[in-house]
Amino acid sequence: MDTLFEGLNKDQQLAVKKTEGPLMVIAGAGSGKTRVLTFRIAFLLQKGIDPFNILALTFTNKAAREMKNRIGELVGFQAARNVWMGTFHSVFARILRAEADKLGFPSNFTIYDTDDSKNLIKAVVKEGNLDPKIYQASYILSRISAAKNNLISAEGYINNEDYMLEDKKAGKPYLGQIYSIYQKRLTQSAAMDFDDLLFKTNVLLRDFPDVLYKYQQKFKYILVDEYQDTNYSQYLIVKKLAANNENICVVGDDAQSIYGFRGADIKNILNFKKDYPEVNLVKLEQNYRSTQVIVNAANSLIHNNQNQIFKTVWTDNDEGERIKLIRASSDLEEGRLIAQQIFEDKMNLLAKNSDFAILYRTNAQSRSLEEALRKMNIPYRIYGGLSFYKRKEIKDVLAYFRLVINSKDNEAFNRIINFPARGIGKTTLEHITIAASENEKSYWDIIEQPQKFKLNINAGALKKLSDFVLMIQSFKAELETIDAYELGNKIARGSGLISNLHNDKTPEGISRYENLEALLNGIKEFVEKDDDSETPEEESFKGLSIFMQDIALLTDADEKDKDDIEKVSMMTIHQAKGLEYPYVSIVGLEENLFPSVHSIGSRVDLEEERRLFYVALTRAEKRVVLSYAESRFRWGTLSFCEPSRFVDEIEEKFLDFPRSRSFSKSAMPSNPYKAVSNRNTRKLSNNPTTISGDAGKSTYKRIQSEASGIVNRPTSSFKAAEIDDLQVNMEVEHQRFGLGKIIKIDGAASNKKATVHFSKIGEKQLLLRFAKLRIVK
DNA sequence: AGTGATCAGATTTTT
DNA sequence: TCTGATCACT
Numbered sequence: 001m002d003t004l005f006e007g008l009n010k011d012q013q014l015a016v017k018k019t020e021g022p023l024m025v026i027a028g029a030g031s032g033k034t035r036v037l038t039f040r041i042a043f044l045l046q047k048g049i050d051p052f053n054i055l056a057l058t059f060t061n062k063a064a065r066e067m068k069n070r071i072g073e074l075v076g077f078q079a080a081r082n083v084w085m086g087t088f089h090s091v092f093a094r095i096l097r098a099e100a101d102k103l104g105f106p107s108n109f110t111i112y113d114t115d116d117s118k119n120l121i122k123a124v125v126k127e128g129n130l131d132p133k134i135y136q137a138s139y140i141l142s143r144i145s146a147a148k149n150n151l152i153s154a155e156g157y158i159n160n161e162d163y164m165l166e167d168k169k170a171g172k173p174y175l176g177q178i179y180s181i182y183q184k185r186l187t188q189s190a191a192m193d194f195d196d197l198l199f200k201t202n203v204l205l206r207d208f209p210d211v212l213y214k215y216q217q218k219f220k221y222i223l224v225d226e227y228q229d230t231n232y233s234q235y236l237i238v239k240k241l242a243a244n245n246e247n248i249c250v251v252g253d254d255a256q257s258i259y260g261f262r263g264a265d266i267k268n269i270l271n272f273k274k275d276y277p278e279v280n281l282v283k284l285e286q287n288y289r290s291t292q293v294i295v296n297a298a299n300s301l302i303h304n305n306q307n308q309i310f311k312t313v314w315t316d317n318d319e320g321e322r323i324k325l326i327r328a329s330s331d332l333e334e335g336r337l338i339a340q341q342i343f344e345d346k347m348n349l350l351a352k353n354s355d356f357a358i359l360y361r362t363n364a365q366s367r368s369l370e371e372a373l374r375k376m377n378i379p380y381r382i383y384g385g386l387s388f389y390k391r392k393e394i395k396d397v398l399a400y401f402r403l404v405i406n407s408k409d410n411e412a413f414n415r416i417i418n419f420p421a422r423g424i425g426k427t428t429l430e431h432i433t434i435a436a437s438e439n440e441k442s443y444w445d446i447i448e449q450p451q452k453f454k455l456n457i458n459a460g461a462l463k464k465l466s467d468f469v470l471m472i473q474s475f476k477a478e479l480e481t482i483d484a485y486e487l488g489n490k491i492a493r494g495s496g497l498i499s500n501l502h503n504d505k506t507p508e509g510i511s512r513y514e515n516l517e518a519l520l521n522g523i524k525e526f527v528e529k530d531d532d533s534e535t536p537e538e539e540s541f542k543g544l545s546i547f548m549q550d551i552a553l554l555t556d557a558d559e560k561d562k563d564d565i566e567k568v569s570m571m572t573i574h575q576a577k578g579l580e581y582p583y584v585s586i587v588g589l590e591e592n593l594f595p596s597v598h599s600i601g602s603r604v605d606l607e608e609e610r611r612l613f614y615v616a617l618t619r620a621e622k623r624v625v626l627s628y629a630e631s632r633f634r635w636g637t638l639s640f641c642e643p644s645r646f647v648d649e650i651e652e653k654f655l656d657f658p659r660s661r662s663f664s665k666s667a668m669p670s671n672p673y674k675a676v677s678n679r680n681t682r683k684l685s686n687n688p689t690t691i692s693g694d695a696g697k698s699t700y701k702r703i704q705s706e707a708s709g710i711v712n713r714p715t716s717s718f719k720a721a722e723i724d725d726l727q728v729n730m731e732v733e734h735q736r737f738g739l740g741k742i743i744k745i746d747g748a749a750s751n752k753k754a755t756v757h758f759s760k761i762g763e764k765q766l767l768l769r770f771a772k773l774r775i776v777k
Numbered sequence: 778a779g780t781g782a783t784c785a786g787a788t789t790t791t792t
Numbered sequence: 793t794c795t796g797a798t799c800a801c802t
Contacts, residue, residue: 060792089792114791194792261790364788384791425778553792574790596789612790635787636793 004043004074008035015249015282016040019047019221022242022276024269025251028313029298029618030289030580033251037225038067040249041083042074044221051082055219055241059226061087061554063578084219088234089194090553092201095215096192097549102208103200108406108545110191111552115390116411117141117182117193124181127437130174143167144179148195149231149263151202154180188442190408198233205240216244226578227252227272231263239275246276254309255302256615258574260608266307287313289580289621291320297624297654298617304649305607322656325647326627331365331588334629335372338585341625342568343376345583353379357569357581359616361594365587366570368633373568383571389551393501393512394519398548400491404475405545408442417443420496422468428461444472471495484547485527488520523547573616584620586613589628590641613646726754731776739776 005013012032015025016039027033037056044054058064064085072080084091093111100107112120118137125135147157157163158176167175186192192200205212222242224230227250230238242248250272257266273279287295295315302308326341328334342356358369358380366382373380388394396419402412418424435446435453446453447465455462475491482490492498501513527542569581588594594613599605617624628643647655726732730742740756 087792197792259791262792362789421778423778572790593789598789608790633793 004039004046008032008039009286011282011284011286012036012039015251015284016043018280018282019044020247022246022272022279023249023282024227024272024279025249025282025284026269026309026311027251027253027284028287028311029253029256029615030287030295030315031284031313032288033225033253033284034063034067034070034578036284037223037251038070038074040223041067042071045071045075045079045083049221051079052084053218053220054083054085054223055091055221056083056085056223057088057091057225057238058086059229059578061090063225087553088230088237089197092237093197093549093553096197096200096204099204099208099211102211103204104187105192106190106406108190110189110402110406110409110412111197112186112189112191112193112411114141114194115395116191119411119414120185120189121178121182124178124185127433128174128178128181130178135172135174135178140172140175140178143175144182145193145195146263147179148199149233151199151233151236153199154183184440185410188408188436188440189410190406190442191411195233198231198237201237202233202240205237212240213244215241220245220247222248224248224250225252226256228254228257228266228269229259229264230268231265232268233263235265235268246278248276254307255305255611256577256618258577258608258612258615260604269309283311285311285313287315287618288317290315290618291317291622293320293322293654294617294620294624297323297650298614300651300654301610301617301646301649302614305610306603307607321623323624323626323650323654324656325658326625327643327658328627328629329631331368331629331632332371334587334627335368335370336375338369338587338625338627339372339376339378341585342373342378342583349583351583353566353568355582356585357571357576357579357583357619358585358587359571359573359576359619360587361573361596361612362588363572364634365593369570369587379567380570381567383569384575388515388518389554391512391515393497393516397488397492397495397497397516397519400475400495400497401488401544401548403444403472404479404487404491405548407444407448407472407476410436410443413443416495417468420500422496423464424461424468428457428465431455431457479543479545480541483527483542484544485520485524487544488523488547492516492520526550573612576619577615580619580621582621583623583625584616585625585627586616587627588632589626589644589647590632591644593632593641594644595646610646610649725775732756733774733776 005016008016009032012035015023015036019040025033025036027036041054041056045051056064056067058067064087068080068083068085071083086094096103096105097107097109100109118141121137121140122132125132125137125140147153147163152160152163154176157179164173164176167173186196205215219241222238224238229252238248238250250269252269254266254269257264257269260266273281290298292315295313295317299313324341326334326337328337338358342353345351345356346353360366360369363384370380370382389398396416399412399415402409403416407413417429432443432446432455435441435455436443439446439453441453446455448469450457450462450465457465471494475487475494478487478490498513498516501509501516504510504512526547569579573586592600595606595609599609626647628647629641631638631640633639726742726745728742728745731739732742733739742754743757745754
C-alpha cells in the first residue's frame with residue numbers, strides 16, 4: 001500500500017490519507033490536484049471500500065473518464081469501473097431516471113438542450129402574444145436558469161417580490177408567467193432542461209426522505225472536483241447526500257473560478273467551514289507544472305483581485321523563459337505571427353505539434369488562426385465551436401430518435417413532423433398546437449388519437465398524420481428488440497432522411513451525408529464496444545435509448561482524441577480548464593475582448609475575467625506567448641483595439657516585449673496574396689478533424705476592406721509621441737481616456753511607466769510601451 | 778407548399 | 793459577414 005504514496009509530497013499524502021470526515025483541499029494551479037483525487041479514490045478502494053459506495057463528481061465527462069483510467073491502472077479496472085463518477089448532470093440524470101416515477105416523469109424523459117429550451121420559450125412567448133423582441137428567448141432562459149440554480153420554482157418566482165419587481169422594471173412583467181408555462185410544457189413533453197437535472201434532484205431528495213436515505217447510505221464517500229465552480233443547487237445536493245456520513249472531500253481553487261455566469265458561487269468554498277466546523281483543510285501550494293516565470297507572472301496578475309483565499313503558489317522548477325509578447329497590426333497578422341512562432345519553436349525546440357495550444361477568449365477568434373496554421377501546413381484541432389451534435393443533419397436524425405424513445409417530446413416533434421416534407425403544413429400544425437394546449441397534452445398525444453381530441457382538420461391531412469404516427473410506432477415497437485445501430489439505420493432510412501441527403505449533390509450536401517454516416521458509425525462503435533460504459537450495475541442490451549442517454553450530456557470536449565497526437569490544440573480558455581501544454585499561446589489580449597466588454601462594468605465580473613486569464617497562463621509548462629492585435633474584424637467591420645489591461649498587470653520582469661516598430665510599418669497590411677482566406681473556413685472549422693483545406697475562392701473583399709480600413713483609419717491624425725519625449729507635468733491626450741496630465745514617470749528605458757491624471761476618469765498608470773499618448777502641451 | 782428575397786441579430790464563456 | 797427567420801410571391 002505504501003507504494004501508493006511514493007512520489008506524493010506531504011500535503012498531497014495528507015489529502016489522500018484523510019479519508020474520514022470532511023476535508024477541503026485548496027489546490028493551486030498545477031499542484032497535482034488530479035493526482036490527489038485519483039490516489040485518494042485508489043486508496044479508498046485499496047482499503048476495501050466498495051466502489052459502489054464512492055461518488056466522485058467531476059466537471060467534465062472527459063475528466064471522469066481519464067480519472068477512471070488512472071485509478072484502473074493503480075488498483076485494477078474492475079473496481080475503477082464501478083465507482084460512480086461523472087459530472088453532476090450525468091450522475092443525477094441517471095438517478096433521476098431510476099426514480100423518475102416519484103416525480104411524475106417516465107424514466108425515458110428527454111433532456112432538452114439550450115436550443116430546445118429556447119425554441120420552447122419562443123413558442124410560449126408567441127402564444128402569449130408577447131413581443132419576442134422584449135421577451136428574448138436567450139434572456140428569459142438565463143433568467144429561468146438563474147432562478148432554478150437558486151432553487152426557485154416558477155411558483156416561487158411569481159411569489160417573489162424581488163424577482164417580480166426586477167422584471168417589472170426591466171419592462172418584462174410576464175417573465176414569471178412564461179417560466180410557469182415553460183415548466184408546464186416541459187412536463188407535458190416529459191422533458192427536463194439542464195438545470196432541471198439539478199433542480200429536480202433537489203426536489204427528489206427533499207420530498208422523499210426514503211430516497212435521500214437510500215443515497216446517503218449508498219454514497220458513503222463523496223468527492224467533488226472543481227468545487228469553486230459549483231452553484232447553489234449543486235452545493236445543496238452534495239450537502240444533503242453527505243449529511244449522514246460527512247465523508248466529503250471537496251477540491252478546488254478559488255483563483256480558478258470561471259463559471260460565475262452560470263451561477264457558480266465561490267462562496268461554496270468560502271463557506272465550507274461553516275457547514276463542517278470539523279473540516280480539515282489542506283493547501284496544495286507547490287506547482288509542479290510550470291516554470292518559475294509562469295508561476296510568478298500568474299501570481300502577480302491574480303494579486304490584482306480582492307476576493308481571494310490566501311495562498312502562495314510556488315515552484316521548484318526551472319526559472320524558464322520570459323513570457324513573449326507579440327504585437328500584430330491585425331487579427332490576420334496575429335494569426336500569421338502565432339503560426340510562425342509555433343513553426344520556429346517546433347524547429348528550435350524539437351517540439352511536437354501536440355505540445356502547443358492556442359487559447360482564446362471567444363470561439364470566433366479561431367478563424368484567423370486557422371487560416372494561418374493551414375497556410376503553414378501546421379495540423380490543428382479545434383475544440384468546441386459548433387459541435388458535431390449541433391449540426392442540422394445530426395439534430396434531425398436525433399430528433400427522430402428522441403421521438404421514438406419519448407413521443408411526448410414536442411421539440412423533437414416540431415423538428416421532424418414535416419421533415420423530410422410530407423405535406424403537413426402550417427395550418428395543420430396550428431390545429432395540433434391549439435388542441436394540445438387546450439387539452440394539456442403533447443402534440444403526439446393529439447395526433448395519436450385525433451378523433452378523441454376533436455382535431456379539426458381535413459381527411460387528407462389526417463391521413464398524412466396517421467402515416468407519420470404509424471411510422472414512428474413501427475420504430476417504437478423495435479426499441480427493445482433490436483440494438484441501437486440496427487434501429488438507428490432503420491430510422492435514418494425509413495424516415496426518408498438518407499434519401500433526402502443522398503439527392504443533394506452539392507458539397508455541403510455530401511458533407512451532411514457523411515456526417516450522418518459518421519453518426520451511424522459512432523452508434524455501431526457504441527454497440528460493439530463491450531465494456532467501459534459509464535453506467536455501472538445495469539445494462540447489457542445496447543438499445544437506442546441507452547445510446548441517447550449516453551450522448552445527451554456529451555460535449556465536444558468529451559470526444560476521444562485518438563488522432564490528435566500530432567495536432568496543435570485550439571480552444572477557448574474555458575475549455576482549457578484542467579489541461580496542460582508545454583507551450584501555450586494566449587491570443588487576443590485586447591480591451592473589450594479580454595477582458596470582454598460585458599465584464600468591464602463591474603468589479604466582480606472583471607475579477608472573474610482576470611481569473612480566466614490566470615487559468616490560461618497556468619496551463620503552460622514551459623513557455624507562454626501572449627499576443628494582441630491593433631485592429632480586428634468584428635461583426636464584419638474593422639475595429640481598432642488597445643492592449644489588454646491584464647498585460648500591464650503582469651509584473652514587467654516576466655515579460656519579453658516586442659521590438660519597437662514604427663507605427664506606420666506595423667499598421668501596413670503585409671502581402672495580401674498571403675492573406676487570402678477561405679470562404680469555407682467556418683464550415684471547415686466546424687469539423688474537428690479537418691486539418692487542411694485549399695484556399696478555394698478567396699474572400700478578396702475582406703482583404704481589401706481591411707486594407708482600406710487601415711488607410712482610412714479615422715484616427716490616423718493621432719500621432720503618438722516618442723516615449724522619451726514625454727515628461728512629467730506635460731498635458732497629453734489618450735485615444736480612449738481623453739485629456740490628462742502626466743504626474744509621474746518611473747521605470748527605466750523601454751519599461752517606462754507613467755502615472756497620468758485624466759480629467760475624465762482620474763489617475764491611471766500606463767505602460768508607455770503600449771499607451772499611445774499625444775503631447776498637447 | 779415551396780422558393781427567393783429581404784432583414785435583423787449576432788459574438789462571452791457551457792453542463 | 794454570416795445565419796436564420798419572416799414574408800411575399802408563384
